[in-house]
Amino acid sequence: WSATENITSRRRSFPPMARSFDTIEWSFDEPSGIGRVVLDRPDSLNALSATLRTEFDEAFAAFRDLDESADGVAVRAVVVSGAGRAFCVGADVDEFAEGTDLTHPEMVYEAASQFAGPVVAEIDGYCLGGGLVLALSCDFRFASERSEFGLPEVDLGIPTVGGGLGALRAAVGPSRAKRLAVTGERFDAERAAADGIVSEALPNEELSERVDSFAETIASKPPLAVRSSLDIVEAYGHEPPAQLERREDQRLRQSEDYREAVAAFREDREPEFDGR
């Protein structure tokens, strides 16, 4: 048997999932534990309309439900991408004009950043404004070479919101973050990679394969250790790092996955992780 078949047989079956949305596509592959959200408003380059923001939040609530109903951790990784020629171009400017209620525009960024498991942004095309903030709200970013980045908000007379400037500052330093925010200048994927905004800029045709293999890799790791590591990195600065790491280390040494990892190493076999 392969490790994947074994995981499939061990995991409980979920009831068939009927998750249908108007502005996103949502899916979950039970054997691998990989979820996907595709922003699906290609005619407006996946602009973040009020409906899309709400549905994106519901999509992540659906992933949380899967985890809560699983014995262990069901959702090992989530990939976010965009349909058509954009990842996302930020807020829906038509709704600005219409005066649509903009309460809680951060919802979409929080859904990605607060999800306990790893979230990977697959960026192919425009990644502007709130689209860049959304990408920065994910744990990992991969981009095709044809992608274009930038913060056009300044030209609309507003600042970037959703924690985007803080995340950008952490990635590129204060000077470049300020420059990008106040000029709105666009930059390409190669520059985004050099800046550390994306981890890799890939030939267009290689992007999805690279993202899939990255998602599969992290999905195969012990999920509690993956989630704990993400939390520790996010919490840096809030609690003395060594104290936080020691607490998490002690917690995870109580887990079944830890015992399984050590046993598999000693028995020279593939481990099976359930997120318990």
Ligand code: COA
């Ligand atoms: N909100 C709503 N609709 C948007 C949009 C947005 N942020 N960005 C693009 N669209 C729509 C366009 O209105 C156009 O619709 P139409 O075909 O009905 O006319 C469609 O998406 C395609 O855009 P278009 O401008 O024709 O494509 P392009 O390749 O020439 O330019 C951009 C693409 C992204 C450079 C340009 O659309 C742009 O600057 N958009 C605004 C981005 C922005 O300011 N975002 C921050 C918001 S805070």
